[in-house]
Amino acid sequence: MAELTFSGLSKTFNGAPALRGIDATIGSGEFVALLGPSGCGKTTLLRLTAGFEAPTGGSLSLGGRVLADATRPRAFVTPEERNIGIVFQSYALWPHMSVARNIAYPLEVRKVPRAERELRVAAAMAVTGLTPYAHRAPAELSGGQRQRVALARCLVADPQAVLLDEPLANLDLALRAAMQEAFAAFHRRTGATMLYVTHDQSEALALADRVAVMKEGVIRQFDAPEVLYSRPCDSFVAGFVGDGAVVCVSRAGLFNADMIRVEAMGQQILARAAGPQVSHLCIRPEDVQITPEGPISARVSSCTYTGGAFRLGLETEGETLIARSATRARPGETLRLALRSPWAFRDTQSPAVLPLREAQHA
Numbered sequence: 001m002a003e004l005t006f007s008g009l010s011k012t013f014n015g016a017p018a019l020r021g022i023d024a025t026i027g028s029g030e031f032v033a034l035l036g037p038s039g040c041g042k043t044t045l046l047r048l049t050a051g052f053e054a055p056t057g058g059s060l061s062l063g064g065r066v067l068a069d070a071t072r073p074r075a076f077v078t079p080e081e082r083n084i085g086i087v088f089q090s091y092a093l094w095p096h097m098s099v100a101r102n103i104a105y106p107l108e109v110r111k112v113p114r115a116e117r118e119l120r121v122a123a124a125m126a127v128t129g130l131t132p133y134a135h136r137a138p139a140e141l142s143g144g145q146r147q148r149v150a151l152a153r154c155l156v157a158d159p160q161a162v163l164l165d166e167p168l169a170n171l172d173l174a175l176r177a178a179m180q181e182a183f184a185a186f187h188r189r190t191g192a193t194m195l196y197v198t199h200d201q202s203e204a205l206a207l208a209d210r211v212a213v214m215k216e217g218v219i220r221q222f223d224a225p226e227v228l229y230s231r232p233c234d235s236f237v238a239g240f241v242g243d244g245a246v247v248c249v250s251r252a253g254l255f256n257a258d259m260i261r262v263e264a265m266g267q268q269i270l271a272r273a274a275g276p277q278v279s280h281l282c283i284r285p286e287d288v289q290i291t292p293e294g295p296i297s298a299r300v301s302s303c304t305y306t307g308g309a310f311r312l313g314l315e316t317e318g319e320t321l322i323a324r325s326a327t328r329a330r331p332g333e334t335l336r337l338a339l340r341s342p343w344a345f346r347d348t349q350s351p352a353v354l355p356l357r358e359a360q361h362a
């Protein structure tokens with residue numbers, strides 16, 4: 001397995017930029033998800049890595065070997081020479097071949113001797129739980145089993161990195177959950193460097209060591225799932241990843257080493273922050289406490305049962321907050337709220353707000 005590096009990687013289609021200078025390193029054996037809205041450039045980054053496209057700017061390398069460099073077109077390494085495995089959404093299996101034969105196919109093409117081929121196919125089937133289905137045709141398998149054949153076929157070639165392009169998009173919800181576990185187990189057992197494209201955030205957060213959140217051809221934040229959730233760097237990431245609300249801050253000042261005091265929604269609120277230069281708050285459901293002593297008044301606009309708790313939509317001071325409640329609330333009912341350490345950040349598009357002077361001496 002090997003480290004995958006993007007340096008200033010750009011791609012333009014007919015003058016329209018799809019990727020704008022991607023700089024990122026995916027560690028050897030790391031599982032990284034590319035997450036973002038439709039058209040943000042996820043598939044383009046995967047296709048450049050696979051070698052189906054050439055970059056218009058920058059370079060990419062795998063295990064220290066340059067695979068493409070826009071300034072040196074002759075350095076371009078073709079897809080067959082890259083030693084990268086790819087798993088597509090549409091499994092791309094040979095319908096007339098058995099499971100075992102489909103998995104063996106990349107080794108047949110490479111003229112690997114039969115005895116070694118059989119050993120490697122048996123190992124790949126064992127890792128993906130396909131041993132009992134070795135002699136079936138793809139048409140006799142479920143969607144999840146077919147996707148595991150595609151995974152085993154990619155694994156058998158012993159690639160340095162594995163690219164997965166929305167591999168679960170065609171499966172129903174229950175099967176997706178089971179396959180997520182299969183992918184996680186596959187990753188634990190093989191230690192493969194994996195780049196996984198999805199626009200399903202729960203899938204990205206559940207599976208990946210780190211998630212690159214993309215928008216308009218740029219990586220906006222590249223962090224562990226729990227960091228993306230609890231410390232988003234801008235309004236886009238705060239709104240795109242996880243549930244909750246993003247609200248404007250009018251003033252801010254230091255409180256102590258870890259906390260700042262901000263003015264938002266007509267209240268002074270203690271918030272977590274990287275520093276006093278902030279412009280917005282990200283308020284997650286667990287930051288909202290429903291308590292009779294709370295300083296904020298809110299009207300219930302919606303109440304949905306989500307299994308184990310109710311998800312409440314709450315209108316306050318022109319903002320919509322999301323809260324979780326153990327008990328049902330009636331739409332139209334008024335509740336009192338307190339906010340517990342929401343995250344404050346400075347949005348890339350916004351100037352930092354004015355200082356809250358008295359807070360600095362609190």
Ligand SMILES: Nc1ncnc2c1ncn2[C@@H]1O[C@H](COP(=O)(O)OP(=O)(O)OP(=O)(O)O)[C@@H](O)[C@H]1O
Nearest residue numbers: 013017018036037038039040041042043044045199
């Ligand atoms: N071959 C192409 N020719 C012209 N434009 C392209 C081509 N491939 C991609 N694009 C454009 O590049 C941008 C990024 O597309 P890309 O497919 O990488 O997005 P994506 O994030 O994978 O989206 P989705 O989630 O919908 O698959 C889009 O504006 C798209 O229209």
